[in-house]
Amino acid sequence: MLTDPQFDRTRRLASLLAGIELVERHRELLSRRSRRLGIRDAAGLDTLLGAAEAGDAQARRTFLSLLTTKFTEFFRHPAHFAIAAAHARGVVARAGRARLWSAAAATGEEPYSLAIAIVEAFGNCEPPVEVVATDIDREALAVAERGEYAEAAVRAPGPERRARYFEACGEPGRCRITDTIRRLVTIRPLNLIDAEWPVEGPFDVIFCRNVLMYLEAGRRAEAVRRMASLLAPDGLFMLDPVEDPGATGALFAASAPGVFSRRPAARLRLGCSGAAEGRF
Ligand SMILES: C[S@@+](CC[C@H](N)C(=O)[O-])C[C@H]1O[C@@H](n2cnc3c(N)ncnc32)[C@H](O)[C@@H]1O
Structure with a gap:
């Protein structure tokens, strides 16, 4: 689970990079998604957040992938x-x-x-x-x-x-x-x-x-x-x-x-x- 400081950093980055608003209920979702992306522990997430904050392009892409919900389907509605x-x-x-x-x-x-x-x-x-x-x-x-x-x-x-x-x-x-x-x-x-x-x-x-x-x-x-x-x-x-x-x-x-x-x-x-x- 994301720690409070990690969640705060994630919220700031989400707002800065995508205008996305995160609320408390997203914390668990983000934890699950980071595990799926292969981020196994707190140190791994800190590394990603640090690189994204520093402007690293690949880290920012990975972060956006973690952040965004991509559910869709053919001929939805x-x-x-x-x-x-x-x-x-x-x-x-x-x-x-x-x-x-x-x-x-x-x-x-x-x-x-x-x-x-x-x-x-x-x-x-x-x-x-x-x-x-x-x-x-x-x-x-x-x-x-x-x-x-x-x-x-x-x-x-x-x-x-x-x-x-x-x-x-x-x-x-x-x-x-x-x-x-x-x-x-x-x-x-x-x-x-x-x-x-x-x-x-x-x-x-x-x-x-x-x-x-x-x-x-x-x-x-x-x-x-x-x-x-x-x-x-x-x-x-x-x-x-x-x-x-x-x-x-x-x-x-x-x-x-x-x-x-x-x-x-x-x-x-x-x-x-x-x-x-x-x-x-
Ligand atoms: C749930 S999907 C919607 C897909 C499709 N429009 C549909 O209704 O089935 C939401 C998409 O919005 C994209 N998205 C989120 N924030 C965005 C932003 N700031 N600019 C452009 N796309 C964004 C996500 O990457 C994701 O692919």
Whole structure:
């Protein structure tokens, strides 16, 4: 179990590096994760914390991997993918191309589900659509880059999609996303609290599901405001169905659970700040 001084250092680093807010109940979780990462004792954790505090890049990556929750799955909340793909079709019909962003892509299941839904909605393998996939955790993005998953993970898309969009990867019990789907997805690291984001808008759809809840309230609101400013005027902002934009709610109008449209620019300029920022 993390000692009090270790937990304090971990909290400070989590806030500094990722804007993540840790509370007491995370202490046990972090202890389990550090054991899984091969950190066997207090001295091992002190070494990691010391190196991360000193700015060592690899130590910081390991620390972020320890810190972040990467639970995800293919077609998590399936309706969202159908809505996003239908929206992309409308945009392409009007403007010729569409761009979507999965802003907490974790190990890739979400952006690849989006790419599959798009291929199906367009009925061809080369739709004029780009899916940008970003995450703070480079280890998770390396998994997304490889695009290899356990057979159990690809059950959710169903047997037909398994057969069509995944192929053998030479390892028993695992398979790989096909190049057809892979090439629609651009993967790059992005920390939602960084001043510079290596992505350019506008996006027609932004998925930001199951990440804002980990961020400190002010960071959350700021990230949502920036994402809203990168949305096309009729763009969609997707949260998990149980999430809502909270204090930044004035920026959006809800159209289904977890699905929000950007309000017109006049409302956007109002922004939202201050006292109401209890949630996000
Ligand atoms: C629970 S996963 C969500 C995956 C997917 N969006 C979904 O809903 O299934 C949360 C992801 O947020 C990422 N994350 C946490 N803090 C972040 C930050 N400051 N910037 C970017 N990504 C962050 C984590 O690395 C993790 O992959």
